[in-house]
Structure formats: structure tokens, C-alpha cells
Amino acid sequence: METLLKTTLYASLLLAASHNIARAEQIDAGAIETRTTSLSQAVSKISPRHSQIALLAMDMSSNQVIFSQQAETLFIPASTQKLLTAVSAMAQLGPDFRYVTELWTDAPIRKGHIAGSAYLRFSGDPTFTQADLKAIFASLVKQGINRIDGHLYLLGDKQEQMQAPGWVWDDLGICFAAPVSSYIINQNCVYGQFNPSTANKPSQVSLRTGSYGVKVSSDAVFDPKASREFCQLDLVRLGQNNYHLRGCYPGGEAIGLAIAVSDPFKFAQDNLTSLLKGEMSLAGKVKLGTSLPKKAKLIASHSSAPLPELLDTMLLKSDNLIADSLFKQLGKSYFNAQGSFTNGAVAMQRILTELGVDLSNANIVDGSGLSRYNLLNAQQLATVLALIHKDSRFSSLMTSLPQAGISGTLRYRMGYNKPPLKQQIFAKTGSMQGVSNLAGFIRLPEHSDTLFVVLENGMSPELKHQHKPSFNAEFLKQLISVLQVPSPTTAALSTAAHSVQD
Numbered sequence: 001m002e003t004l005l006k007t008t009l010y011a012s013l014l015l016a017a018s019h020n021i022a023r024a025e026q027i028d029a030g031a032i033e034t035r036t037t038s039l040s041q042a043v044s045k046i047s048p049r050h051s052q053i054a055l056l057a058m059d060m061s062s063n064q065v066i067f068s069q070q071a072e073t074l075f076i077p078a079s080t081q082k083l084l085t086a087v088s089a090m091a092q093l094g095p096d097f098r099y100v101t102e103l104w105t106d107a108p109i110r111k112g113h114i115a116g117s118a119y120l121r122f123s124g125d126p127t128f129t130q131a132d133l134k135a136i137f138a139s140l141v142k143q144g145i146n147r148i149d150g151h152l153y154l155l156g157d158k159q160e161q162m163q164a165p166g167w168v169w170d171d172l173g174i175c176f177a178a179p180v181s182s183y184i185i186n187q188n189c190v191y192g193q194f195n196p197s198t199a200n201k202p203s204q205v206s207l208r209t210g211s212y213g214v215k216v217s218s219d220a221v222f223d224p225k226a227s228r229e230f231c232q233l234d235l236v237r238l239g240q241n242n243y244h245l246r247g248c249y250p251g252g253e254a255i256g257l258a259i260a261v262s263d264p265f266k267f268a269q270d271n272l273t274s275l276l277k278g279e280m281s282l283a284g285k286v287k288l289g290t291s292l293p294k295k296a297k298l299i300a301s302h303s304s305a306p307l308p309e310l311l312d313t314m315l316l317k318s319d320n321l322i323a324d325s326l327f328k329q330l331g332k333s334y335f336n337a338q339g340s341f342t343n344g345a346v347a348m349q350r351i352l353t354e355l356g357v358d359l360s361n362a363n364i365v366d367g368s369g370l371s372r373y374n375l376l377n378a379q380q381l382a383t384v385l386a387l388i389h390k391d392s393r394f395s396s397l398m399t400s401l402p403q404a405g406i407s408g409t410l411r412y413r414m415g416y417n418k419p420p421l422k423q424q425i426f427a428k429t430g431s432m433q434g435v436s437n438l439a440g441f442i443r444l445p446e447h448s449d450t451l452f453v454v455l456e457n458g459m460s461p462e463l464k465h466q467h468k469p470s471f472n473a474e475f476l477k478q479l480i481s482v483l484q485v486p487s488p489t490t491a492a493l494s495t496a497a498h499s500v501q502d
Contacts, residue, residue: 153289213270224252327367415469
């Protein structure tokens with residue numbers, strides 16, 4: 001009898017709970033409208049006065065839009081463009097893709113000598129280093145080969161497109177805009193220091209070891225008392241990896257320099273000329289090759305990390321060289337031709353369109369987002385993010401997104417290194433002068449993921465000096481506060497569960 005009473009009681013409670021849930025679901029539409037209204041009021045108070053913004057927020061469990069503002073208006077995406085590159089690369093190249101740098105010869109090997117010439121074929125590996133280069137020739141020594149009797153020919157793409165249209169000209173001597181070539185060593189970047197003058201020496205530039213063939217002259221000066229009204233440094237590219245530093249620096253302490261090489265082939269040539277002096281004997285010279293002989297055989301090689309690791313670095317560190325090298329690789333793979341920014345753009349557009357991303361009116365120019373000719377809207381970025389969230393082919397990219405206060409470009413960013421944003425935001429940043437974008441996910445405990453895109457263009461450079469959290473940080477704080485208010489359905493489910501347990 002007691003068991004029957006309990007069963008009847010449970011059934012009554014469950015029936016009541018189901019009625020509560022049904023009623024809650026009926027008014028959930030009103031709750032969503034309340035959230036939207038609340039966010040709209042908050043956004044109106046915090047929106048910047050002198051820049052343009054686009055916003056989109058969506059609940060990933062229901063696919064319901066929580067908030068949308070100018071979601072179809074085109075903006076400069078900056079490095080949020082790398083989200084498109086990551087998805088396109090995984091779809092076209094696959095997770096097993098690696099760059100391979102190969103050493104070949106068509107000559108016989110006699111008594112530890114290559115009785116002729118060798119051919120080093122570069123692949124555009126954006127992670128290839130001087131140490132990797134040294135390891136290729138060290139492997140020959142292990143095979144008992146210690147001399148090349150002919151020349152060493154370097155093979156790569158011809159008449160390369162090394163910068164995309166729309167890259168800012170005064171960025172081109174800086175390492176984050178290094179030339180995207182098939183010849184890449186140490187990210188086509190050299191590091192040095194501009195040192196103030198002493199009693200015996202004028203101000204001068206010193207370069208680190210390994211800056212083979214790179215020369216920097218200088219007549220620049222330091223202005224430790226900031227006595228000059230206009231004082232700035234200017235790095236002039238002279239060609240052949242020669243540079244001249246001019247102007248002045250308002251300070252008295254040495255400053256670091258990160259200089260992008262202007263001639264990747266010459267940098268590779270100078271690296272190998274110096275390297276081979278220590279590794280093995282070369283009778284001939286290091287020269288530009290035209291093609292690999294038909295009867296050549298592979299004698300040594302180096303492989304990069306697989307694609308998922310490359311994308312992890314690209315997204316976490318916002319690595320432009322990896323992004324644009326992969327962009328050109330998309331063109332090469334899709335069209336079976338030499339990769340370029342031109343065919344990479346067409347390839348990416350087609351790949352993403354096939355995946356269901358509507359890129360109508362968008363403009364795709366590069367893979368990094370450095371070009372100011374790129375144009376995307378918030379809805380297009382949101383569709384790419386939805387692929388990452390829901391498609392198993394791309395789900396590994398979730399862990400490669402910077403986490404607020406923890407990793408990548410969000411580790412130390414103001415507003416993201418403390419609650420409520422710390423640890424809760426997983427997103428790709430996109431920043432350049434006048435642009436501050438963020439696209440990713442809010443992941444709250446016991447709450448479904450929320451997708452968001454925040455685009456802001458037309459920002460004044462003066463904002464850098466104000467040391468205030470960005471608009472995107474303020475918007476996400478407001479969004480989180482709204483998300484943390486329990487919905488009627490959640491409350492009904494909780495009530496039902498407690499009633500049954502009691």
C-alpha cells in the first residue's frame with residue numbers, strides 16, 4: 001500500500017513538473033525578448049561614439065539569436081580572418097598535412113662524395129629554422145657523405161607573390177609582415193638592437209648571430225631628454241637585405257628590433273653558404289635552381305609538425321606567416337598550381353561556400369587578416385564559428401582558441417585577465433590600427449555555449465593611451481550578466497527535479 005502511494009505521489013509530481021516545464025517553454029520566447037531588450041539597453045549605454053560596431057550573440061544549444069546589431073554590415077576583420085583560414089585548411093589539406101623540405105641529387109655517391117650537384121627544394125614551411133636546415137645536412141654526414149663536388153641549387157616558386165594587396169607599406173620591414181615565400185628560414189626575420197651612443201661610439205645597430213647577409217646602417221640618434229618636437233625612427237629597405245635606420249628615438253635605453261628580410265632567396269642562400277662551411281665541403285656555389293632533374297633521388301628531408309599543431313600556433317599566437325603560407329597552400333592544393341594570394345583567395349571562397357558559409361559580398365585577400373582590403377560581416381564569422389563548434393572535422397580548433405587570462409593573445413589583455421571574463425572566453429582576437437575585433441565562445445559552468453562576434457572599426461589611435469578595457473570586453477561582461485539570469489525553463493526543470501527527489 002505504501003509503495004502504491006509513493007508511486008502515485010511520484011506520478012503526480014512528475015505530471016505537475018511537466019505542466020510547469022510546458023508553461024515555462026511557452027514563456028521562454030518572452031524571456032529571450034527580455035534578454036534582448038536588456039542587452040540592447042546596455043549596449044546603447046556603452047557603445048563607442050566615434051567608431052562603428054557589429055554584434056552577434058547566439059545560444060548554441062537552441063541556435064537562437066540572443067542579440068544582433070549590424071550583423072550583415074561589412075567590416076575589416078583583421079586577425080579574426082584566421083578562423084576562415086583554419087577551417088579551410090582542415091577541410092582542404094586535412095589533419096595529416098605537413099610541409100616537407102627535401103634534399104635531392106642526380107649524381108652518384110662515391111667515397112663519401114656526391115659526385116655532382118645537389119638540389120634543396122623549399123616548401124614554404126613557415127616553421128622551418130636554421131636548426132632544421134643544419135639537421136638536414138647533419139643527416140648526410142651520418143650517412144657518410146661529407147662533400148658535394150658540384151653546386152647546391154635552391155629550388156622554390158618562381159616570381160612569387162610575397163605580400164598580399166592591401167598590406168600597409170610601413171609594416172613591410174617588420175617581422176609580423178615578413179614576406180610569404182617558398183624560401184623561409186627563421187620566419188624570414190632577424191633580430192637586433194639599436195644601442196645608444198657612448199663617449200667613444202655613436203649610436204649603432206647590432207644584429208644577433210644568424211642574421212646572415214643582413215646589414216643595417218644607421219644615422220639615427222637617441223633623444224633622451226625628448227627635446228625634439230617630432231622624433232621617430234624610420235627603417236628604409238634598400239634591397240638585397242640591406243637597411244638603413246634613420247630619424248631619432250625619444251629615450252636613452254637600447255631598443256629591440258625585429259626586421260623582416262626583403263629578399264628571402266638571398267637570405268636562404270647566405271644561410272646555406274655559411275652553414276656548409278661548418279657541416280660539409282661544397283666545391284661549387286649555392287645557386288638558384290630552375291627545376292629538379294628527372295633522375296634525381298631523395299637523400300634527406302625535414303617535415304614540419306602536422307597541420308593541427310600549425311593551426312594551434314597560428315590561432316593562439318595569431319601567427320601571420322603560418323596563416324598566409326597555408327593560404328597560398330590552399331591555392332596550390334585546390335588548383336594543382338603554384339600557390340599565390342590570388343588563387344588562395346578563390347580557393348578559400350569556394351571551400352567555405354561548399355561548407356555552407358555564405359560569403360556573398362565578402363572580400364577575401366589573404367589568410368592572416370593583415371590586408372585592409374579584407375571585408376567580412378559578423379554573420380559570416382558566426383557561421384564559421386558554428387562549423388568549429390558543431391562539425392567534428394573542425395572541433396579540435398576549439399582548444400586552439402586563446403582563453404581569457406590563460407593563453408595566447410587573451411592571456412594578458414586588459415579586461416580579460418580577471419572575472420567575469422577570465423577563463424570563460426575562448427576567442428580569436430583581431431587587432432590593427434583602428435580595428436578591435438573578437439569572435440568566439442562564452443563557456444559558462446552549467447550553461448550551454450554562447451557564440452559571439454564583436455567587430456569594431458574606425459577607432460581613434462588616441463584610445464591606446466587611455467588604458468581602458470575595450471568595448472568588446474564591456475559588451476561581453478553585459479552579455480554574461482544576462483546569460484547568468486536563470487530562464488523559466490531552467491527554473492521549472494530544477495523545481496521538478498527537487499520535487500521528485502523529495
